[in-house]
Amino acid sequence: MISFAVIGAGAMGRNHARVLQSMPGVQLTALVEPSLSTGSDVARLHGGRVHASLEAMLASGVPDAAIVAVPTSAHFEAARVLLENGVHVLVEKPIAATAAEGNELASLAERKDLVLAVGHVERFNPAVVALKGHLARGALGKVFQVRAQRIGPFPARIRDVGVALDLATHDIDVMRYLLSSEVVRVYAEAKREVHTSRDDLVSALLRFADDTVGALEVNWLTPTKSRELTVTGERGMFRVDYLTQDLYFFENAEASAVAWPAISVLRGVSEGAMTRFHVPRREPLRAELDAFVAAVQGDRSGIVRGDDGVRALSIAAALTTSGAERRVVEL
Numbered sequence: 001m002i003s004f005a006v007i008g009a010g011a012m013g014r015n016h017a018r019v020l021q022s023m024p025g026v027q028l029t030a031l032v033e034p035s036l037s038t039g040s041d042v043a044r045l046h047g048g049r050v051h052a053s054l055e056a057m058l059a060s061g062v063p064d065a066a067i068v069a070v071p072t073s074a075h076f077e078a079a080r081v082l083l084e085n086g087v088h089v090l091v092e093k094p095i096a097a098t099a100a101e102g103n104e105l106a107s108l109a110e111r112k113d114l115v116l117a118v119g120h121v122e123r124f125n126p127a128v129v130a131l132k133g134h135l136a137r138g139a140l141g142k143v144f145q146v147r148a149q150r151i152g153p154f155p156a157r158i159r160d161v162g163v164a165l166d167l168a169t170h171d172i173d174v175m176r177y178l179l180s181s182e183v184v185r186v187y188a189e190a191k192r193e194v195h196t197s198r199d200d201l202v203s204a205l206l207r208f209a210d211d212t213v214g215a216l217e218v219n220w221l222t223p224t225k226s227r228e229l230t231v232t233g234e235r236g237m238f239r240v241d242y243l244t245q246d247l248y249f250f251e252n253a254e255a256s257a258v259a260w261p262a263i264s265v266l267r268g269v270s271e272g273a274m275t276r277f278h279v280p281r282r283e284p285l286r287a288e289l290d291a292f293v294a295a296v297q298g299d300r301s302g303i304v305r306g307d308d309g310v311r312a313l314s315i316a317a318a319l320t321t322s323g324a325e326r327r328v329v330e331l
Helices: 011-020 036-046 054-060 072-084 099-112 126-136 163-179 284-296 306-325
Strands: 002-007 026-032 049-051 065-068 088-092 116-119 143-151 183-191 201-208 213-219 226-233 236-241 246-252 271-277
Touching: 002 011, 011 026, 011 036, 011 065, 011 284, 026 036, 026 054, 036 049, 049 054, 054 072, 065 072, 065 284, 072 088, 072 099, 088 099, 088 284, 099 116, 099 306, 116 284, 116 306, 126 163, 126 226, 126 236, 126 246, 143 163, 163 183, 163 201, 163 213, 163 226, 163 306, 183 306, 201 306
Parallel strands: 002 026, 002 065, 026 049, 065 088, 088 116, 143 213
Antiparallel strands: 143 226, 183 201, 201 213, 226 236, 236 246, 246 271
């Protein structure tokens, strides 16, 4: 039985507690929440003893693993204290407020041989996992562009980061995962319309080392919520709806009419058949926590590692810099 603590009983902390209490081989033993009434409400539903501070929780007993779901500005200190006390940690994205803090956490976890996972939950979306398999098998041929749209209303829960760190980090991580390539430069336009101190709209271009172009549209200004990703290449286009976990393929009829190994130039593009793949639905958070538990037990292959979290954070920070300074940023 693996003992777990959840640090922070906000929206994500409550979700983690809900999923953990349903998992075999796991026991939620502690909740850390300065508001004891809020923490008590979560504990009544999902179990665990409530503590007002991390120090009080550790004084009463050290868990095997912990979820850090506090505001981004507090990620580093909470994760550092837990790692120093020998606790495996899954920290919600972004890994920390700065790349330097993220690197320090990754180094500390490595020195202590502890698991440090980052909560890039879209990596575990079944439609994204299925798309990764299709791309790995060459179903699209050469990839030209990856485009992501993550838009919706302003969330009252966000106070300490802008839209690039809160939203764009999701799709940056997914793009790196799908392409197995790194971003080499970015350019972004940003606006601040509702959020009083941070950007709440970012439109950005990313160039990857394999020459793929990435396009990102993220904002907190749209009345309706949309979470979509497309990958365009020689053979057509894949489209993922993150919310419904649907995966579609729109065929390039010109590509399907020829044998690709025998052709060196794309002759054209025209509309072909559309395929909607069967993707078994699963809650991504449960898949993420299953991978984290497996890592605690010794199989670390399935998690989003600390260095992945640092890379996504660094790219998002570069978008913020580009938007503020109105220039291309090389990575």
